[in-house]
Structures are given as structure tokens and as C-alpha cells.
Amino acid sequence: MLFEEYVYNIKRIFESYFKYIFEMEKEGNLDLWGNTLLYPNILLITNCSGFYVAELIGAVRKYDGLKVKIHKEKSIYRYLSQFDDSEPVSNDSKLDSCVYLDSDRTYIKGLGLARNADFKVVKERFPSIELYNSILNWTGEKGKGSVISFGPNFESCLIENCVLVNRLDNLYRCKNILAAYIFKSSSPKQKLIDFFSQVLSGKEVKGIHTIQWQLEEQLVIAGQLQNIYLFPSLHETTIGEFLKLHPETIKKAFKTEHFEYEPYLKWLEHDGTCEDTAINPDLLIKRSDGYYDIYDLKTAALAKENITKGGRKRRRFIDYVEEGVAQLVNYEEYFTYLKNAVHAKEKYGIEIKNPKLVLVVGSWENSSPEEVVQARRRYTGVEIIDYDTFCHLFIGAKISSS
Incomplete structure (x- = not known):
């Protein structure tokens, strides 16, 4: 057949x-x-x-x-x-x-x-x-x-x-x-x-x-x-599809009442060097103050033994994770331009102010909490959460409220 x-x-x-x-x-x-x-x-x-x-x-x-x-x-x-x-x-x-x-x-x-x-x-x-x-x-x-x-x-x-x-x-x-x-x-x-x-x-x-x-x-x-x-x-799209179809996982794990999944936002204003026509972040998650944080979903990177590399003083992320961080920073830059910010608010009701940038990547197999902390020393406002931790945040949130 x-x-x-x-x-x-x-x-x-x-x-x-x-x-x-x-x-x-x-x-x-x-x-x-x-x-x-x-x-x-x-x-x-x-x-x-x-x-x-x-x-x-x-x-x-x-x-x-x-x-x-x-x-x-x-x-x-x-x-x-x-x-x-x-x-x-x-x-x-x-x-x-x-x-x-x-x-x-x-x-x-x-x-x-x-x-x-x-x-x-x-x-x-x-x-x-x-x-x-x-x-x-x-x-x-x-x-x-x-x-x-x-x-x-x-x-x-x-x-x-x-x-x-x-x-x-x-x-x-x-x-x-x-x-x-x-x-x-x-x-x-x-x-x-x-x-x-x-x-x-x-x-x-x-x-x-x-x-x-x-x-x-x-x-x-x-x-x-x-x-x-x-x-x-x-x-990654299949993981994203599962989360979209099970919104309670995101709401409970990240303690939010509302999120936007893959909003499509055109670049209406930039510094002249941007070649993209739009941004399409995986998740924009509403905080308790009404503003939104920016999340990006990678995979558990099963083929990677570790999502970081180098010794302690030179600890850094592997390229796969670096690409995710760079993407988050690009999304953050989008909202620094007034026309873009107005467009996001008019289309989705989204407002961004001092956003937390979160990358979901890796698992307990390849993501050491100590090494992740060391690797993100050169970033400000960027968090790395592995999928096993995300899963346990979801279960734990439900336990605490039951």
C-alpha cells in the first residue's frame, strides 16, 4: 500500500x-x-x-x-x-x-x-x-x-x-x-x-x-x-501546534490569562537595514500588568549532548540556542519603533514594555541549570527554560490550585 x-x-x-x-x-x-x-x-x-x-x-x-x-x-x-x-x-x-x-x-x-x-x-x-x-x-x-x-x-x-x-x-x-x-x-x-x-x-x-x-x-x-x-x-511546528491546541499548558505554566500564538506583525518602521517583511514570534504572553513578554519555541535538541559549550569562564550557548536568542532580540527591537508598536496594539491589543525574553529549548538531558546561568551572563532579560521544566511548571501549577 x-x-x-x-x-x-x-x-x-x-x-x-x-x-x-x-x-x-x-x-x-x-x-x-x-x-x-x-x-x-x-x-x-x-x-x-x-x-x-x-x-x-x-x-x-x-x-x-x-x-x-x-x-x-x-x-x-x-x-x-x-x-x-x-x-x-x-x-x-x-x-x-x-x-x-x-x-x-x-x-x-x-x-x-x-x-x-x-x-x-x-x-x-x-x-x-x-x-x-x-x-x-x-x-x-x-x-x-x-x-x-x-x-x-x-x-x-x-x-x-x-x-x-x-x-x-x-x-x-x-x-x-x-x-x-x-x-x-x-x-x-x-x-x-x-x-x-x-x-x-x-x-x-x-x-x-x-x-x-x-x-x-x-x-x-x-x-x-x-x-x-x-x-x-x-x-518545532508540531510542538507549537500541540501547545496551541492545549492552551492550558501555557496559561498554567507561565501564569497568564491570555497569550497570542504566532501573531503576524509587519515591519512598518525600522532603521533601513531590515530585509524581513514581518515578525512571527511563537508566543506573546500577557503579564499581570497588562503588558506582554516574548517567548520563542525551539526543540528539545535531542541530538545535542549539551546546549552550552566551553569552560566556566567562557561558557556560552551552542549555535542552535544562540539563534533562538538572536531571534528574541530581533522581536524585541521590532517594538521599539512607534509605528510597529501601534500596529501590534491595533491588530492584537498587544503592548510591550520592558519585555522578558524567554527561549524554550533543551531538556533535563542536555540542560544543566548551573551551566545555563553561566552561559546567559552576557545577556540581560533573557531566560532559558527547558521542556521538562516547562512540563513540571504546568503540572505544579495545577497541583497548587487544586
Whole structure:
């Protein structure tokens, strides 16, 4: 089956299904057993060189369609392990995974899969792991690679409400999966149709979170966010799209009642050297005094061991971060010109005064708080926040107000 055909059919199936389920809920025709439903709002479809994956992402109370994102990944094992594309093998080169899939229509639900994991360490960074009651922790050979492997007879599977605890040496990453449908790329269209006819025809609702208490909702959203920014090679735009579709993450983490996402502001006045026609900052966040601060979103920079470089006295950011800082300064300059400031106020109601400049980049893996402080000594008014800290600010804000 061609990838384009897979995308078309998956999109059509899910849009029809979730629209039907949401209508059923509104009409009171679903037995919720005291639960609240949270619907996905992003459909990430990935070509993994021999495998096609459709993963449902997001958690909102009202279904309002799916934003389809297309991604290309060189290996199904890098997709699942979040680190690299090596097959799951032990020290003696034998296949070493928690689950081995070698058939058609396999269904894995409500399970955590890990290998030699220290869950005290895992929970500190990934609080959403508390949502999973059953975790299979493989404690045999040390091994490496994905906790799921595939045999030559594999055709299709559904992984639903599962967490994969991935490890590389002393680093951990958790992949929280609401629902991921994996197919061999050589599978014919009819097999896909038959698979979904079987999976979605039962009485149990599929591809939707069910929660019982308020903090659980925050943990679900936080887990989905961590899944997004720890996704190998995923674009900044997809991270931004998730935050836009889950505005409570920004409002709670940064303590604001209002923000503007990607406002488009024309350069009406400058010093004559500007070649751009407009600025398009990721976020303008309203402060308690009514003025706005400027935020820019990069990625977690997973391929970088550290977002700083040099010894203490010469500590500085790597180029990737420097570019983000330079962009923030450029945005700040825009508002120093009267015509630009008036334009921003008229179009969006935005006013800027002594703005805080904030760059969201990196993670706990590559962002040492001490080194970041040292690297930003030559900047004034610029803050660096990594994605794990951002995620914990969101969860912590909700805890303190519950």
C-alpha cells in the first residue's frame, strides 16, 4: 500500500469515528461510568521505512477534528525507542525485547514496558507514569534498543494506553501512547480496512482517554507533551501546534490569562537595514500588568549532548540556542519603533514594555541549570527554560490550585 493511500484512509476512518463518538456523548448515549473523556486532536502519521504508524495525540474535552501531521522516520525502532534505530538485542546479540510481535492484528493495552528501569528516577522526570498500574520491567540482560520488536510475519498491531520506558545508559525517555496503529507497509488496503472494522466495531470506545479526577487530566496532557518533544526529529511546528491546541499548558505554566500564538506583525518602521517583511514570534504572553513578554519555541535538541559549550569562564550557548536568542532580540527591537508598536496594539491589543525574553529549548538531558546561568551572563532579560521544566511548571501549577 502506498503511503499516500494509507494517510488518506487513516484520516477518513478516524475523523468519521471520533465525530460519531462525540455525537453519542453529547446525546447521552455513552455509558461513561463516572469518567470524563479526553479526545485526541493530532493525528501523526509516520513512514518508518517498511512500517506505517498512525498515532493519536492530544487530550481535550471537546472533539473538534484532527490536525494531520506527516513525518518520516528511518526506523520503526527509533520511532519506538526515542534514542536510535538499533534493533533490541542483548549483550550476546540475541533478540532482547519485552514484547515480540510476529503476527497480524496484535492488541496491546494498558501496559507499561521497561528494561532494567529505576522507577524512582523515571518518576522524577515523567510524573505521568503514575497513571499506569501494570509495568513489565525486563530485568534480564542489560540489552539496548526498543522494548518492542517485530518478526518477519508481523502485519499489524494496536498499542493503546501504554507507556514505553526507554533507556540508554543512564538516560530515560518515556513514550506515552494513547493509540498507535502500526502496519507493515506492504500490507494491502483491504487488510487495513478489515483491521479497523474489527477494532472500531465493538462497544468499547477506542483512541480516547478516560479520566476520573482533575490532576489525572493534567498528567495525561503532560505525558502527551513529553511524548511530543521527545519525538526524534519532530519539527518545532508540531510542538507549537500541540501547545496551541492545549492552551492550558501555557496559561498554567507561565501564569497568564491570555497569550497570542504566532501573531503576524509587519515591519512598518525600522532603521533601513531590515530585509524581513514581518515578525512571527511563537508566543506573546500577557503579564499581570497588562503588558506582554516574548517567548520563542525551539526543540528539545535531542541530538545535542549539551546546549552550552566551553569552560566556566567562557561558557556560552551552542549555535542552535544562540539563534533562538538572536531571534528574541530581533522581536524585541521590532517594538521599539512607534509605528510597529501601534500596529501590534491595533491588530492584537498587544503592548510591550520592558519585555522578558524567554527561549524554550533543551531538556533535563542536555540542560544543566548551573551551566545555563553561566552561559546567559552576557545577556540581560533573557531566560532559558527547558521542556521538562516547562512540563513540571504546568503540572505544579495545577497541583497548587487544586
